[in-house]
Amino acid sequence: MEKSDFVIIGGVAAGPKTAAVLARRLPEAIITVYQREKHISYGSCGLPYFASGDINSFDELTRTSYGVARSPGFFKNSKGFNVITEAEVVSIDREAKTVSVKMLETGEIFKHGYGKLVLATGANPIQPPFPVAESPKIKPFVRPADAINFRKMAQTGQVGKAVIVGGGFIGCEVAEAAGGLWGIEVTLIEKENQLLPYVLDPEMAIIAERELVRQDVKVITSGKVEEIAINDDGSPVVKINGRDDIIADYVFLCLGVKPEVTLAEACGLEIGKTGGIAVDKNLRTSDPDIYAGGDCIESESQITGDKICIPMGSLANRHGRVIAENLAGNRTDFPGVVGAFLVKIFDMNVGSVGLSEQKAKNSGLNPSAVWGSFGDKPDYYPESQTFCVKMVYEGNRLLGLQAVGKGNICRRVDVFSSILQNSGSLDDLIDFEQGYAPPYSEAIDPLYHLATMALAKSKGLEFIGPGADLENYDEDAVWLDVREVDEFENDTWPYAEKHKPINIPLNDLRDCLNELDSKRKIMIICKRGPRSYQAALILKQAGFEDVNIVAGGVTAMQ
């Protein structure tokens, strides 16, 4: 029986990364990686961009930046470890310290001994909770074969109409992939009442949803799929509770993934309540000779201490290094996660980090929130783009950030992540020193503005978030639009017709206070928020009793 010092199960991200770092630290060690699929260490996060046609050939996802295929030979020669592909580990004998491996092509089964074992078994698509017919036209979107299969059909004109079931990250990416370059008529169905339900609050998700609709994607939220069948000509039929059936040429099942823990469970390793493999700070499982990393484990939230599963290639790579260092005898902790996400949906950048307001409530916290709309450069600079941000916090403590828009949101998500990892407070945002020049940013960082809004709120200013049902919000309120007359006339907002706002430009407000009733509830709106903020201070100073700012302004409604 063959024996390696280290056997690693899984060859996409955490597995090869563990092996590569380990081979550097312990060049004499024998390291073997078993990978069930044919492809190893491919850019799985790039699959939507291969499916879309943005990336010419699938090979590009399997090659290094300098064009060499990431083959077993490459790993052996360049990195110093063994990779065996199309080889499925079917069981683990912890007592004997062996794994049983099945070669998928030949069916041969053999045992391989290990000194230490690493599980990087990834995640699997969640099984639909409704019946789904077996068809090459109804597929998840997780593995290379899924992307290759779809692209072949799209390229040969076989897909005129597609349905995506599931409005999470992958669902949204696939909507762009199918609707964008291929011009396929896309319907996106999400069972919750919003897209991206686990990372965005509804009022932020709606901004992303509007972009999909602008790009001709039909979005159905609160859509309960009851069955996906096949009709007589072989086309998938999506049956939705209370709606007409949708006949499509292709159906993507994007219901999310869950940790693949079959092997771990079968050999008696501890599985967490989240369904991921339980690991300690060193990413060691309940068996001291077995470590685990990547999408198959559960992590600890640096914010709440709760266990969570976050399938993400960037985390998997970081897990790989932590495991390798520990295996090499350099005790290293994984710090936990705050949950930083980015997703591109057509021309819209969407990101979040930390807790949404809903998640914070679910975690027993008592969160507050502020919203703002910002430019990513000074308005005078060409190509300035806007984005909307929501910040969630409790007292002075930061909890999370959500950002959606055409502007560059990545910097803000990353900086907030860094500060959040450090148990950050509102003061940290105010004290943060950003890099500044007009081609890159405004002189005052949006995070700074959000922090000062939170402080203003704590001193009694009322911000009404775009999540409030503004259409039906307090029928008796007076709506005051403090934009300039031409903005008011040319750039209207959804409920203006109903609420019949009074237009008094901010600059004229002090002179026109007598046009307003100081006893009535006032809802102030402008383009992005700052003018409403200023107007609210003017009204408060003048003794108005119930002054409210529509946070994020008209921009957040568009």
Next chain:
Amino acid sequence: MEKSDFVIIGGVAAGPKTAAVLARRLPEAIITVYQREKHISYGSCGLPYFASGDINSFDELTRTSYGVARSPGFFKNSKGFNVITEAEVVSIDREAKTVSVKMLETGEIFKHGYGKLVLATGANPIQPPFPVAESPKIKPFVRPADAINFRKMAQTGQVGKAVIVGGGFIGCEVAEAAGGLWGIEVTLIEKENQLLPYVLDPEMAIIAERELVRQDVKVITSGKVEEIAINDDGSPVVKINGRDDIIADYVFLCLGVKPEVTLAEACGLEIGKTGGIAVDKNLRTSDPDIYAGGDCIESESQITGDKICIPMGSLANRHGRVIAENLAGNRTDFPGVVGAFLVKIFDMNVGSVGLSEQKAKNSGLNPSAVWGSFGDKPDYYPESQTFCVKMVYEGNRLLGLQAVGKGNICRRVDVFSSILQNSGSLDDLIDFEQGYAPPYSEAIDPLYHLATMALAKSKGLEFIGPGADLENYDEDAVWLDVREVDEFENDTWPYAEKHKPINIPLNDLRDCLNELDSKRKIMIICKRGPRSYQAALILKQAGFEDVNIVAGGVTAMQ
């Protein structure tokens, strides 16, 4: 005599910001801002982009994002404070608590009493240390008039040839402004042996310099200007030690700025050694009734504790809030600065934060450095762009970051800034959780890579920075290029002809070790660095004695 609760001298950034926040906190207070110029609260950092033609009209820099002019009336009506323009404060009587104001149009002088006084007097161009003729064609580039004057001449075809004296931020921005849209033949002269000498080390500055040269800007470093005269037809003549005179149509004096402290000095306030007004953590001067902020003060470095002057609109705005809070009775500290900079030079993004290696040495530290070249997205993703980074650190403690390239560097500068403000370490970079998706980033953050390189260096791997004189570096060394054969043949590097490198692709290295002499010094080079790193490990393991990695690879040489 008129008296205000608060008198503020200076109306560009720190002054109006102080007044605006103060008016919010203390709406009943009388606040008066005196501004010497006609324009108030203009986007002074936008001047290069107005000069270049990117911004159509100067008005855009003086208007709010919604098009309202930032006039005295605007500030009175919208923000609640008084602004008096073209009014120069000529002296301060601290005993009587009055300022003397001269109305520049009429010459009238009057006194104005204050409760508390704020100095936001900004900075002035440094006077050239050589004789300069008086001419409308030889001007600094600091105030609106400078930009308006140049643009008028450029627009009417009067400038075919321009010389910029000074290769700092403004000099580089002006080089783009003049050379870019107007197609002017530009010569940029810097007295030091590199561009951007205070924020970049030479090997990083040279990357930016190459971009200027590619864009047809003539760059002269170590250029000692001895005089700028006027010839018979009124054209400026730039006389440079040891070089031919340059006759130009326009000369920009971009020698930097120094704090404007004339008033502060005259009334006996403490001036720091740096030449800026000395302030405490609350931004209070040596007189408890006088605060100061913006470009006229000195700040404390959060890294070294040294005093430094950083003229920057983003800091000035933050100063404004701190001053206002303290004046309103809410004790607030300014945390100091780490010095985050960004500048766009044609298609090249340049940024830095913290200390350069040279500055760290000058501060008595014992810095190490690592370099890397990275993509800002996965290579398979369309529009991926590269950039080069240098990280400076001491032991485990971070000191600074410099980044130059076409790729998105802003996120890295901002995240590093945030971590640096928190006394960050290499471990913090490894533990940082970035937002990740292929349209925005690689799965592994460049900052993570830099930290692991620093750790590898501490364990004995030798990185030779692109700052080393690679042309003449150890004539006896063997140069090993581990790129693929087609890269080696088609993408050569500057000193390849001299060093005659051996090409062994990384993947073949283990099989070809006998082609190399393990006793000789080996210099390993690849495209960006990672392959050299891997190759070095292979050679070390095979017993090679003197193995060196050319950090940043060919990319950092281009």
